[in-house]
Amino acid sequence: MDSEQSLAAAMESLRAIASGQRPPERERQRLVAEFARLHRRPAFAWSGWAAAAAIVALAAGLALRAPRPSAAADDMDGFVAVPYAAPVAPGEFLRVIRTELYVSALDRMGITVPAASTQVSAEVVLGQDGLPRAVRVIEDESN
Amino acid sequence: MEPSDEDLYDRMRRGDRRAFEQIYERRAPGLFRYAWHMTGSRSLAEETTQEAFLGLMQPNSRFNAERGSVQAYLYGTVRNLVRESRREPHSETESDLAVEHNIVGRLIADEAALALHAAIHGLPVAYRDAVVLCDLEERSYQEAAQLIGCPMGTVRSRLHRARAVLASKLKPRLAAVARR
Numbered sequence: 001m002d003s004e005q006s007l008a009a010a011m012e013s014l015r016a017i018a019s020g021q022r023p024p025e026r027e028r029q030r031l032v033a034e035f036a037r038l039h040r041r042p043a044f045a046w047s048g049w050a051a052a053a054a055i056v057a058l059a060a061g062l063a064l065r066a067p068r069p070s071a072a073a074d075d076m077d078g079f080v081a082v083p084y085a086a087p088v089a090p091g092e093f094l095r096v097i098r099t100e101l102y103v104s105a106l107d108r109m110g111i112t113v114p115a116a117s118t119q120v121s122a123e124v125v126l127g128q129d130g131l132p133r134a135v136r137v138i139e140d141e142s143n
Numbered sequence: 144m145e146p147s148d149e150d151l152y153d154r155m156r157r158g159d160r161r162a163f164e165q166i167y168e169r170r171a172p173g174l175f176r177y178a179w180h181m182t183g184s185r186s187l188a189e190e191t192t193q194e195a196f197l198g199l200m201q202p203n204s205r206f207n208a209e210r211g212s213v214q215a216y217l218y219g220t221v222r223n224l225v226r227e228s229r230r231e232p233h234s235e236t237e238s239d240l241a242v243e244h245n246i247v248g249r250l251i252a253d254e255a256a257l258a259l260h261a262a263i264h265g266l267p268v269a270y271r272d273a274v275v276l277c278d279l280e281e282r283s284y285q286e287a288a289q290l291i292g293c294p295m296g297t298v299r300s301r302l303h304r305a306r307a308v309l310a311s312k313l314k315p316r317l318a319a320v321a322r323r
Contacts, residue, residue: 003310006255010313011278013256018279023175023192028167031196032160038200039158093157095202130203 079125079134083110088133095126098138106135113137148213155200166213167196173280174217180275181225183264191228195220211292218290226268258316262309270305277302 088094101122106113109132113120125134146154146162148169154162171192178188195217199206206216263271263279276287277298288295 003314004306007259007306007310007313010253010255010259013253014259015279015281017253017256018176018179021176021179022172023189027189027193028164028171031167031193031200032164034197035155035160035163035200038202039160126202128202130201 077136079123079136080111081134082132085131085133086127086129088127093128094133096123097126098123101135106137109135111135149208152199152206152208152213163200166199170214170217171196174221177218177275177280178221178225180260180263180279181221181268181271182228183260187228191221191224194224212289215290215292219292222268222272222291255313255316258313259309262312265312266305266308270301270308273298273301274305274309278306 099122100119101124103113103118103120106120106122121138123136123138124132127133146165148166151162151166155166174195175188175192178191179185182188182191198204198220199213199216206213211219263274266274272291273287276282276290277284282290284295284298287298291298
């Protein structure tokens with residue numbers, strides 16, 4: 001048997017062994033759980049109608065104006081538009097997530113917030129591309 | 144008619160979990176085998192396969208249907224992770240490797256196949272890609288070229304060179320097995 005044939009035979013054996021290989025079931029379950037987490041509707045402290053109204057108002061505001069750097073003037077129900085963010089397209093799906101942000105990170109986005117600590121809780125409006133369109137800093141309820 | 148991967152991806156983006164599961168069922172076994180051959184390790188294959196699907200499901204996923212197929216994105220992600228894992232310092236300890244070797248050893252009882260599995264892992268990524276896709280996954284040159292993102296002629300020449308390297312590396316081993 002020459003080396004080419006031996007190699008082909010070894011390939012055949014390896015192919016047969018590999019054909020039964022599958023990722024473990026736990027990997028599939030983990031991914032499905034992560035998928036569900038990513039598509040879970042965000043829970044708000046405010047009512048669903050108020051949230052929807054705020055998002056519609058925000059979308060309309062963002063879509064109508066040209067992007068510009070002055071963030072302070074674009075205050076909508078506490079949300080501040082991210083300067084230079086792409087305008088929201090008509091019918092674009094927006095999501096609001098609640099997260100902790102560094103004040104320095106907000107500063108880099110062009111949003112200045114008066115904050116005593118280095119980190120703040122905030123609600124961030126994300127566009128369909130996953131990029132932030134607006135931010136609302138949540139007041140510390142303990143104060 | 145079965146929906147295409149790209150149709151399923153569109154539905155998945157809108158939150159259709161069943162569409163995601165369909166893509167996974169359809170593509171995960173092949174992708175996992177590819178990752179297993181490319182990394183030489185079952186645990187790394189699990190990790191890289193999972194990373195590829197996690198990347199696909201993110202809202203800011205880098206997948207773009209205009210630039211290629213869902214399959215090409217998944218295989219490309221695994222390939223990039225394989226390249227990165229080779230650049231990073233090896234975190235596996237000797238005992239980890241021994242455990243891994245025993246798992247693979249048990250899995251691959253055939254001596255020639257075990258030697259081949261190890262030799263493939265020693266090939267440069269570009270050659271390995273061609274051997275794994277064409278010889279082990281039995282993809283056509285055209286399919287392999289689409290998944291790698293290079294011309295068909297390049298796949299053909301890489302495969303030719305890779306086979307020559309493998310035959311020369313494995314010559315004594317294969318000859319010994321053939322004599323038995």
